Amino acid sequence: MANYADLTESSLLNLIREDDHEAFSQIYKLYWKRLLMIAWNHSKDEAVAKDIVHEVFLSLWERRACLEIRDLGAFLATSIKFAVFKYYQQESRRAELARQNYQVSDVSDDEEKLDALFLREFINGIVEEMPERCRLVFRYSRNEGMKNAEIAEKISITEKGVQANLTRALKIIRHELKNAGLLGISLYLILRTLFF
Helix, strand or coil: CCCHHHCCHHHHHHHHHCCCHHHHHHHHHHHHHHHHHHHHHHHCCHHHHHHHHHHHHHHHHHCCCCCCCCCHHHHHHHHHHHHHHHHHHHHHHHHHHHHCCCCCCCCCHHHHHHHHHHHHHHHHHHHHCCCHHHHHHHHHHHHCCCCHHHHHHHHCCCHHHHHHHHHHHHHHHHHHHHHCCCHHHHHHHHHHHHHC
16 A cells, blocks of 8 residues: 555545544544644643544544545544533533532523534534535525525526525535534424424
8 A cells, every 4th residue: 555644635534434544543643733732722621632632533433434524624623623612511511410419400501502502613614615605605695694586686696596505505514414413413403492
């Protein structure tokens, strides 16, 4: 086999899908320092940062057969940020339970707000990676509340083009959430917003 350091990310990802440990080691070598820095910047705790990086790489290996990753660096960085947020959410929940003398209670509003924040951050990361027109249409529609006709006029495309780009954006988001194992969380948050 050729020198793993000379392989592209795409080739390395293909090899880890085939259970190639050397390819995985190369990915680890390429990214661990950068990911540790991201985790440390968010957590300010070296032990926590190391644990989170370990967990993200472990998850990558365990889900190697089903992941479809377009940009490995962006995927890993987003995974680290989500893992840090999730870690502090769990710690906050544990502290709250301890404060209540381990009495079981319903999920708090704060935890739900935190989940929503994590999900929004994750989706924003996905949107940043979309093709430009797709990204613009999604932002105008979801963030600014513009109607399809307004978007079509603003960026000089047809309303059908707007709808096609929205459909594409939502499909990309669904796919990335599914790959990251977050589709269930997002559906739960949406259903709580609509029905509770």
